[in-house]
Amino acid sequence: MQPKHHTPQQASDSPWLKIGGSLLIGMFVSYLDRTNLSVALPELSQDLGFAGSNFAQVSSWALTTFLIGYTIANILGGLFTRNADPKRVALWCVTLWSIATVAVGFTHSIWVLLICRVILGITEGIYWPQQSRFARAWFSPQQRTRANSVVQFYGQYLALALGFIVLTPLYDAFGWRVLFFITGGLGLVVIVPLYMKNLRPEAEAPYRDEKVHSSVAVKLSLASFGGPAFFLLIFTYIAQSMLFWGITLWIPLVVRSLGFTGFSQAIASAVPYLAAVLLAIPIARISDKTNRRVLIASLGLLIPGCLIITLPLIDSAVLKIALITVAMGYYASSFTPNIWSLIQNSVAPSATGPAAGIINGIGSGGGGTIAGLLVGMMYMKTGSYLAGFVVIGIIVVCGGLSLMLWGRLQRKPAANRPPLGADSQQLN
Template sequence: MDNTIAQSRWYRLIPVAFITYSLAYLDRANFGFGTAGGMSADLNITPEVSSLLGSLFFLGYFFFQIPGALYAANRSAKRLIFWSLILWGILAMATGMVNDVNVLIVIRFMLGVVESAVMPAMLILLSRWFTKTERSRANTFLILGNPATILWMSILSGYLIHSVGWRNMFILEGLPAVIWAVFWWILVNDKPNEAKWLTPAEKEALAAQLEREQQGIKPMRNYGEAFKSPIVIMLCFQYALWSIGVYGFVMWLPSIIKAAPNMDIVTTGWLSSLPYVFAIVGMLTASYYSDKTLNRKAFVWPFLLIGAIAFYVSYLIGADSFWTSFVLLVIAGAAMYAPYGPFFAIIPEVLPQNVSGGAMALINSFGALGSFIGAYLVGVFNATTGGFGLSYIFMSGSLLISAIITMVAIRPAKRVG
């Protein structure tokens, strides 16, 4: 990489992106703690309705991915995320104020709608600021907001529910997004040529490198052509199946742990955080070596296969050994998170810039559909069977098929420049 490409991009942009995505994850993942911490009992929510509420977020997320990505690509990712921060913070706080389940259904769906633009907009933004040999790490530092937030949120939410109740937990954890919107607006630029903190030479070097990387990519006329591309279609199904495992796990891990004998909500919080410690290590390691080798596939499918095996062995063990099963869940959680950075580096490397943003949004929307299916069906399986074995089989099978599709779909990229 050209030495004149500014390293200041890393400490000017990455912390801001990390915090923003962390706040998005805080307001979607704390619902599982609200459910385990008394919300279901207080609002007379049945297990089936609880599954619907947990998954409705992803249905809203699914429908509005592509419009958000098109706005971010053609107009302004900065403006889109600014308003999203304000709106999702308000909706998250409103979750702690409702007394009617029907209103809660609307809030959960709208929270998904508002947050749907954040991931594709962020990926589009980072693709304008970081080159191919940096992109997996940049994406990983963004997506680290997911496990890092769930880690501390799990502990904090347990204590907040214990001390001030689930309502105040939602209110206190929703407010920071509204405040952070101001900082986002001040600190972020949509494109490098708008940044006053870059010198003309640094802007030119970055633009030249990004342009060289586009020269080896087959041009596409429009989004329709991109959406019909075999790799985009395969990655849509791959990510949907992967997300079934991830969000079946994220949304219901607190309830799985809470069901153990003599388990209180504070201990549940601490134990729920543990998989995300190892997830962070796995994500950083996979992204580093993915950028070094540019072999994205080698840092995606093996982790998904490990997750599939861990869930299956948890099923074989059954409910007789909680701690052995819990260790396997820690392995599964870490393995499912590790490949995110390499995975989201693929699309900008195989599709031209004019369509890559929309393609990322389409893939992410299928991930949201998989998240909806995983969050809903895992909850239903747990409620109807009175155990977790069927859920483990379901998540294991989804991850196994996802790993196989990855092996077929992705080819190693060539180094450019």
């Protein structure tokens, strides 16, 4: 027997606050768990024995082991959990990655650190596609840029903006172990109870796909993902992930190399992400109002990519930070919320979770791993983090061009395109 399908009016009193707000807070904590290592590395490397000549090499692996697990888990997690209730999946994931984060605070071994970071990557990788399932099931197509901003964007960038400001003083005052105890403890003490209370089963959602909850197996094909053009989205996401992770994994050390220390280092590390949060509100409204999501998202890669390429031409440390701030702020607010709306509106409903997992797994995991290692290796060869940033900037420009080409293909007559979900709109 099918569960009662609530109308949007019946569900409208809860999704934005209970669903969106809870997932926002959960995403905030998840990004604290991802970025705490970037803040803790100077002291942690001394305690675990890889300070000195091995620092750049071991740090690169320590930062990117998360992404290795994240890559595999996004892809497989999106596919294997598509018929599971996203609330239950999310609860298990938060519990496991929080325990792994707390465990790092107790360790004296590099190998335990790496294993815990892989567990963090696997569980957060399985968790990520569930957010797209919540956004598609609980919000109408006209609301999805704003919904994705709440569900996936604000928590992420608020954590990056406020996290460095909060975590850096905590690290300076109490050391790296307390940092991991606090960030892991937040998941167990705050997020798990919050999700248990506020998140609802997908069967109650107003925009859920009935086939997902039927006894009939839904087969996935390339057409389910929008046809061959889906590969353009994957490449675009690889490029954007290189920009995001290349800067995010290394920015505390980049800022330190530019002469900022203490609280000024925390502020300089945070301002790019604060700019993203401030710009996201007006850009999300413009995107939903104009439906020009492809153009806005493409410019969100093209312009920042060009700005990053020019970093070595600037001598002032303050101006370098300002350029990174403008690039990251504009990229994050323009690209990130729109790309998920485009994905959710261009794939079949049953492919929403798998598509999110494949794109985020290959893109964020693969692109992020490449970027993290690239910046570290370029630093070892040149003594500058900016050399790696320039290479990333070139790839990001190519990613923007790839998305524009995808948009052109989407404007083909409907008869020449694979069938999409029933709630899909014309993509511009």
